Amino acid sequence: MQGSSRLVLAHFWAAFATFAVAIPLGAWQMLVRSPLHQWIPPELYYRAVTAHGTTFAYVFPTLVAMGFGYAVCSVSLGRPMRGLPLAWVSFLLVMAGAAMALAPVAAGNANVLYTFYPPLLGSSYYYLGVLLAVIGSWIWIGLMVWHFRRWKIDNPGLPVPLAMFATTVGALLWGWTSLGVSAEIAFLILPNAYGWTPTVDPGLARLLFSWTLHAIVYFWLIPTYISFYVLLPQAAGGRLYSDKMGRIAFLQLLIFSMPIGLHHLFVDPQIGAGFKFLHAVFTGMVAVPTLLTIFTICASLEIAGRLRGGRGPFGWIAALPWDRPFVLATGLSLLMLGLGGASGLINMSYVLNSTVHNTQWVTGHFHLIYGGSIVIMYFAIAYELWPRLTGRPLAAPKLVRLQLWTWSVGMVIVTLPWHLVGVMGQPRRMAYYDFTNSALASQGIWVSVSAIGGFVLVFSAALFIGVLLASHRGPAAAISPLKFSLAVNPPRRLPKSLNSFGIWALLVLALTVANYGYPLAQFVFLNKSAVPAFPVSQNDRR
Amino acid sequence: MSTLPHDVIEESERRWAYVVAGVIGLMFAVIIFSSVHWAAQPPSNVETIDASRLHLAGEFVEENLGTAVQPDGSVIVRVIAQQYSFVPSCIIVPANAPVVFRVTSPDVVHGFLIMGTNVNSMVVPGFIAEVRTRFDKPKDHLMPCHEYCNVGHEGMWAHVKVVDRQEFTKSYGGQPRASCAG
Amino acid sequence: MTDGNQPTSRDSRFAIWIGATAGLFVFALAVGFIWLPSAQRGADGLDLWGAICRAVGLPSGNARVSAPVAGRPASQVAWTTETRRRLAQGDSRAGAAIAQTCNNCHGAAGISADAIIPNLAGQSAAAIYKQLDDFKSGNRNPAVMGVYVSPLSDQNLLDLAAHYALLPNPTGDTLSTPSSTNSVARRLIDVGAPLRGIAPCASCHGPVGVTPGAPWLGGQQRAYLELQMQSFKDGTRRNDISEQMRSVARQLTSDEIAVLAAYYSNVSNVVGR
Numbered sequence: 001m002q003g004s005s006r007l008v009l010a011h012f013w014a015a016f017a018t019f020a021v022a023i024p025l026g027a028w029q030m031l032v033r034s035p036l037h038q039w040i041p042p043e044l045y046y047r048a049v050t051a052h053g054t055t056f057a058y059v060f061p062t063l064v065a066m067g068f069g070y071a072v073c074s075v076s077l078g079r080p081m082r083g084l085p086l087a088w089v090s091f092l093l094v095m096a097g098a099a100m101a102l103a104p105v106a107a108g109n110a111n112v113l114y115t116f117y118p119p120l121l122g123s124s125y126y127y128l129g130v131l132l133a134v135i136g137s138w139i140w141i142g143l144m145v146w147h148f149r150r151w152k153i154d155n156p157g158l159p160v161p162l163a164m165f166a167t168t169v170g171a172l173l174w175g176w177t178s179l180g181v182s183a184e185i186a187f188l189i190l191p192n193a194y195g196w197t198p199t200v201d202p203g204l205a206r207l208l209f210s211w212t213l214h215a216i217v218y219f220w221l222i223p224t225y226i227s228f229y230v231l232l233p234q235a236a237g238g239r240l241y242s243d244k245m246g247r248i249a250f251l252q253l254l255i256f257s258m259p260i261g262l263h264h265l266f267v268d269p270q271i272g273a274g275f276k277f278l279h280a281v282f283t284g285m286v287a288v289p290t291l292l293t294i295f296t297i298c299a300s301l302e303i304a305g306r307l308r309g310g311r312g313p314f315g316w317i318a319a320l321p322w323d324r325p326f327v328l329a330t331g332l333s334l335l336m337l338g339l340g341g342a343s344g345l346i347n348m349s350y351v352l353n354s355t356v357h358n359t360q361w362v363t364g365h366f367h368l369i370y371g372g373s374i375v376i377m378y379f380a381i382a383y384e385l386w387p388r389l390t391g392r393p394l395a396a397p398k399l400v401r402l403q404l405w406t407w408s409v410g411m412v413i414v415t416l417p418w419h420l421v422g423v424m425g426q427p428r429r430m431a432y433y434d435f436t437n438s439a440l441a442s443q444g445i446w447v448s449v450s451a452i453g454g455f456v457l458v459f460s461a462a463l464f465i466g467v468l469l470a471s472h473r474g475p476a477a478a479i480s481p482l483k484f485s486l487a488v489n490p491p492r493r494l495p496k497s498l499n500s501f502g503i504w505a506l507l508v509l510a511l512t513v514a515n516y517g518y519p520l521a522q523f524v525f526l527n528k529s530a531v532p533a534f535p536v537s538q539n540d541r542r
Numbered sequence: 543m544s545t546l547p548h549d550v551i552e553e554s555e556r557r558w559a560y561v562v563a564g565v566i567g568l569m570f571a572v573i574i575f576s577s578v579h580w581a582a583q584p585p586s587n588v589e590t591i592d593a594s595r596l597h598l599a600g601e602f603v604e605e606n607l608g609t610a611v612q613p614d615g616s617v618i619v620r621v622i623a624q625q626y627s628f629v630p631s632c633i634i635v636p637a638n639a640p641v642v643f644r645v646t647s648p649d650v651v652h653g654f655l656i657m658g659t660n661v662n663s664m665v666v667p668g669f670i671a672e673v674r675t676r677f678d679k680p681k682d683h684l685m686p687c688h689e690y691c692n693v694g695h696e697g698m699w700a701h702v703k704v705v706d707r708q709e710f711t712k713s714y715g716g717q718p719r720a721s722c723a724g
Numbered sequence: 725m726t727d728g729n730q731p732t733s734r735d736s737r738f739a740i741w742i743g744a745t746a747g748l749f750v751f752a753l754a755v756g757f758i759w760l761p762s763a764q765r766g767a768d769g770l771d772l773w774g775a776i777c778r779a780v781g782l783p784s785g786n787a788r789v790s791a792p793v794a795g796r797p798a799s800q801v802a803w804t805t806e807t808r809r810r811l812a813q814g815d816s817r818a819g820a821a822i823a824q825t826c827n828n829c830h831g832a833a834g835i836s837a838d839a840i841i842p843n844l845a846g847q848s849a850a851a852i853y854k855q856l857d858d859f860k861s862g863n864r865n866p867a868v869m870g871v872y873v874s875p876l877s878d879q880n881l882l883d884l885a886a887h888y889a890l891l892p893n894p895t896g897d898t899l900s901t902p903s904s905t906n907s908v909a910r911r912l913i914d915v916g917a918p919l920r921g922i923a924p925c926a927s928c929h930g931p932v933g934v935t936p937g938a939p940w941l942g943g944q945q946r947a948y949l950e951l952q953m954q955s956f957k958d959g960t961r962r963n964d965i966s967e968q969m970r971s972v973a974r975q976l977t978s979d980e981i982a983v984l985a986a987y988y989s990n991v992s993n994v995v996g997r
Contacts, residue, residue: 041914042924043693043932113690117651119667120692198805202651202666242551255745266584267653268664269671272781273586277756280573281748284566291562295555303546350573350584354662358653358688425657427688430696434919439657439684489548497737507742514749522588522781529590529668532805534625534650536692536933574755578763586761588781594804597965598797604966605795625935626923627971648803648966649935684919693933697916697923718793724974 004074004081005389010091011067012382012389015060016465018098022055023461027454030414034451035435035444042431046111049429053114054105056370058130059098061220064378065174066090066140068223069167071385073144075482076161076230077151083143090143093136101129109537113429115213116189118205121533124193127185134178144171152500159494162246163230163484169250170222172501173215176508177258180211192533199530203270204523210261211516218257218286220370224377225250228297228330231384233485235326238304243487245296247498249289255507256286259515266353270529275519276350282515283348290341294334301330303488325400329380332408333373339412340369343419361422368415371457376407379464386471387479395470399463406460413453417446585663585672593667596622596648601670608719609634616640620719623652623665623687626694630721632701636710637680643673653689656702664689677704799963800861801854803936810882811849819887822880825872834891839947846893851939853885855963864963893943908980909987920975925984928968937965946989953981 025048032040074081081087103125104110110122148168152160160168184205192200233240240246262279265271305316322328343365346352356362383400387393394400421443426433435444497503523529596602602622608630610618616639622629623645635641645654647667655662658681663671687698703722705713714720761775770778778784801807826844830836834845844852858864860873860881873881911917916924926932929941941949955961956973964970973981 039915041932042696042927046690046693046695111693115690117689120650120690198809201668203669206651206664206666242555244552245555255741265664267662267671267673269585269666269669270588270781272588272779273584274753274757274761274776274779275781276584276586277577277760277779278749278752281570281752281756284569285748287566288562291565292555292559295558299554345569349569351576351580354584354660357655357662358664359655425655425684427653427655427686429688429690430686432696432915432918437684437919439682488546488551495735495737497735497741503738503742507745511745511749518780526588526590526783528592531593531649531667532803532808534692534936574760577760586778586781588783590783594807595802597799598802601792603792603795604798606792607966610793622966624966624968625933626927627921627968629967629971631921631971631975692927694916694923694927697918697921697927699918699921701921723971 004070004084004087007084007087007091008067008071008074008385009389011063011070012385014091014095015063015067015378016382016468018055018060018063020461020465022052022060024458025052027451027458030447030451030454033430033432034447036448036451039432043108043111045431046113046429047105047108050111050113051102051105054101054126054130055098057114057216058101058133059094061374061378062094062133062137064381065170065219065223066094066137068226068381068385069140069144069171071389071482072163072167072226072230073147076163076484077147081143081147082150083146086139087143090136090139093139094133097129097131097133097136099129100132101126103129111536115209117209118184118189118192118200118202119531119533121189121193121535123537124190127189127193131182131185131190134182137178138175141171141175144168157493159243159491159499161484162240162243162487163226165247165499166222166226166229166250168501169254170219170226172505173222173254173257174219176512177212177215177219180208180213180261181216183211184208199532201523201526201530203268203526203529204520206265206268207262207270207516207519207523210264211258212261213264214261214283215258217366217370218253220374222250222253223381224333224374225253225293227326227377227381227384228293230484231381232297232326232330233300233304234483235324235384236301236304236320236330238300238307240485240487241296241299241303243489243491244494244498245292247494249292249296251498251504252289252292253286254501254504255511256282256289258508259511260286262515262519263348263350263353266350267357270526271519275515278515280348280350282511287341287345287348290337294337297330297334300485301327323397323401325383325394325397325404326380328401329376329383329404332404333376333380336368336372336376336408336411339416340365340373344369356422358428359422360426360428361419363428364415364418364422367418368411372408372411372415376404376411379404379407382464382468385482386468388482390472391476391479392471392474393477393479395467395474399467403460403463403467406456406463410453410456410460413456414450415453417449417453421446421450587670587672589670589672590668591646591670593646593648596646601644602646604629606719608717608721608723609714610719611715616642618642618644621645621654621700623647623654623698625649625691626687626698628654628685628687628698628700630700630723632703632722632724633685634703634705634710634714634720634722635677636707637677637704638707639676641675641677643671643675645671645673650691651689652687652691652698654685654700655688657684657686659683662688680704680706680709797863798965798967799854799858799863801857801937801965803850810878811853811885814849814853814882814884814886816883816886816890818880819883819885822876822884823887826884834888835893836945839945840951842945842948843893843943844888845891846940846943847888848934848937848939849885849889850937852888853881854937855939856881856884858963864961893940907983907987909983912976912980912984913987917975922972922975935968941988942991944988946985949985949988950981953985954978957981 029048031037104123110126112120112122188200188205191197229246260279260283262276263283266276302316305319308319310316310319424443426443435441607620645665647665652665661673661675663673665671681704683702685700685702757776757779761779762772765775829841830844835843856873859866859869913925916922928935928938953973956969
């Protein structure tokens with residue numbers, strides 16, 4: 001990968017190292033709150049949830065997105081990446097931030113969960129660490145945007161390769177949406193933690209967090225979608241159905257992912273229902289690029305299938321090379337996306353949301369869509385990149401397939417019962433439940449099933465790490481270079497609207513002002529709503 | 543790929559886009575219909591209150607918590623959500639009457655749902671959360687806190703008893719603020 | 725729209741998308757701020773303008789807030805930032821001087837010799853301050869304490885609280901590591917009884933979590949503890965803000981109260997702050 005292999009590998013190894021620790025934590029959490037285990041003193045549970053959530057929200061996906069971004073940048077632009085020293089600084093800042101945040105968590109001084117809703121207050125190092133990791137990633141954003149613009153200047157009038165275009169979308173989106181949690185930490189929480197402001201407004205904090213909370217999952221999603229568009233068709237032996245639709249989908253993700261965060265606050269008392277409805281409408285819009293992507297990707301797969309001799313309306317499905325990891329992963333990902341996307345549509349449905357808000361349905365939903373559809377493609381990307389990064393072929397293709405299957409099956413076993421107990425009314429974030437009570441007894445068996453699924457995931461995670469380790473240490477061989485998929489009709493020229501971001505960035509800004517302007521501004525004149533902090537640490541007594 | 547000319551691809555994508563627009567449009571229609579006809583919508587009042595002084599004066603003093611019958615037969619239930627209990631911990635309401643929950647917190651963010659119903663709200667200190675509902679039949683419901691509020695969160699469960707109108711008036715009608723908290 | 729072969733004509737996509745987005749915004753505004761609120765205002769007796777203001781989220785003087793049933797607040801102490809600031813400024817040396825009188829009953833080292841008189845050594849400053857203020861205001865039965873507290877100023881109370889908080893609690897530290905949860909007391913302390921409305925004692929009284937004003941219980945006098953919990957249970961003591969302790973004590977059985985008092989009196993506070 002022309003000099004950036006070590007950079008990409010560092011990001012991926014760091015990401016998967018955190019993954020290797022946080023997955024068993026998750027399985028343990030599921031076990032101890034199930035009927036399969038007696039109740040534990042709750043502090044340890046919340047400590048684990050904070051560690052697991054912080055890792056999977058702020059560390060793991062950021063590292064994957066950054067690493068994959070560098071890989072795309074190096075390969076798709078046809079020339080080596082520049083600014084490597086800056087990229088390494090960025091990596092180190094992210095890792096330093098992660099360490100700074102996770103150390104107090106491990107010590108039990110930051111049991112605030114990754115959502116850290118003030119006025120709960122943990123160790124200030126926790127927030128500093130998260131902020132540092134986020135700010136470190138902004139260097140990556142700068143590098144992606146710089147490379148995008150540099151290439152355009154050097155190749156006037158030519159379409160920017162889709163992979164780079166989409167990566168830049170992800171970078172811009174992350175830059176804009178990370179401002180919410182950064183502002184919350186920098187201007188609300190830390191000043192209060194250090195005693196510069198005596199109180200903190202929990203309504204404003206939740207509002208700022210909602211700015212980040214939805215679009216961050218699209219930041220995680222974009223590497224997955226990029227891989228659908230630029231790696232899958234090639235892996236399946238076909239072509240991308242429409243390059244243009246890919247750009248349209250990514251642009252819609254850029255525009256609609258962020259100004260919809262109030263759908264996390266549907267039942268909050270600090271926002272008027274008019275704005276809640278406004279965000280609900282725009283949340284409906286963010287389903288569009290996903291639905292367009294599903295069509296385009298299925299069509300691309302159909303091309304590959306028919307090229308391999310598939311006949312009839314569905315014969316092409318069987319003809320696809322399912323033994324190839326990327327194709328298998330995509331199929332499994334799309335199945336989980338169908339399930340998880342459907343439950344997401346319930347969440348956004350304004351009124352129906354109150355049936356599921358803060359029940360285990362929500363937790364089931366985002367584990368399915370993130371841990372399932374998104375992360376399985378992270379595995380696929382890793383498997384695809386590994387030979388090119390290490391110069392060694394992937395070890396044990398059979399184990400790779402087993403790993404992908406066990407991950408999917410495990411994820412479905414974990415999350416489907418989870419949705420069910422949510423509908424049965426089980427609240428989130430409790431260390432244990434009294435399943436002897438008749439109203440809760442029927443939930444018990446499903447929680448146990450989920451817990452068992454958790455251990456299937458641990459097995460799959462171990463396989464994944466094992467395959468990567470074995471591949472890294474295998475014998476060197478000649479590896480074909482990474483190539484991105486060709487479209488059926490590769491564009492020779494593109495209109496400005498599909499090849500640049502200037503105007504779209506203005507639209508994002510305008511929508512942000514429209515959708516978040518008043519809800520934020522109202523805090524200037526709302527009084528009485530700020531409250532003193534409540535430290536969570538057991539070492540911080542009054 | 544000469545068998546897949548550009549405009550054929552475009553046309554198929556466009557047709558799919560119409561399907562997508564239709565699906566999304568249908569969802570909006572359902573949401574709007576249910577909001578208009580069942581008057582069901584997320585809470586909308588924005589009211590602030592001094593969280594640290596709730597017990598000293600105002601709507602959420604101890605004596606004012608619980609179920610208050612209004613002249614029109616509806617009830618207002620005032621509840622405090624605190625680390626780690628709801629007050630009153632046993633909430634009594636009559637069936638088939640409009641019920642308004644008004645809930646706030648003196649400390650951190652909590653939430654509550656009433657199992658078996660769609661009553662569901664965050665409770666943010668500094669703000670009053672208001673939820674309107676109606677219970678159709680006499681039943682006992684559990685009401686857990688559903689937002690992490692620090693280490694005692696898992697212990698935060700209240701009970702909601704729905705009794706029929708006559709029994710409510712007979713057993714609780716005399717009290718200005720009723721509860722079954724004992 | 726263009727394909728790969730022709731030169732780009734005027735790019736209408738910007739106009740179309742921006743126009744459509746603006747149109748969607750206007751639609752959502754019309755439905756969310758006008759139509760829906762007007763369809764639902766009946767329930768609140770609002771006129772259209774009031775309903776729109778409510779939908780925007782303008783703070784309302786709510787018509788529901790009628791005159792509250794008044795009573796006596798459980799405590800005059802409120803955990804405002806002001807109170808916390810004042811607590812942090814208590815002068816322990818001034819407190820030590822005032823405590824000469826207190827030592828007669830509560831012991832020179834803050835450990836009393838009488839099972840019904842509470843130990844104060846190492847107690848949370850917030851808890852001490854609150855109880856002293858409650859005695860002074862009469863929110864807690866001032867039968868014995870009243871005569872000692874009434875001549876003291878608010879600053880005196882803060883200083884006393886600071887003084888006692890610094891006194892060491894001499895017995896060993898065994899509460900911090902929960903052992904088996906088989907015993908009734910340990911179970912209540914570590915995991916509580918959720919569906920009875922009993923959160924783990926340790927989540928408010930430490931060492932796992934501390935809520936404002938919650939006293940440390942480890943090493944406390946057994947008879948005192950038992951009496952206080954019984955008093956919360958039957959309502960004769962009601963100075964706990966918003967029934968925090970009464971809610972819990974009502975659910976505890978007398979046996980459980982006895983077992984908890986016995987357990988806590990035998991172990992010390994977690995040392996260190």
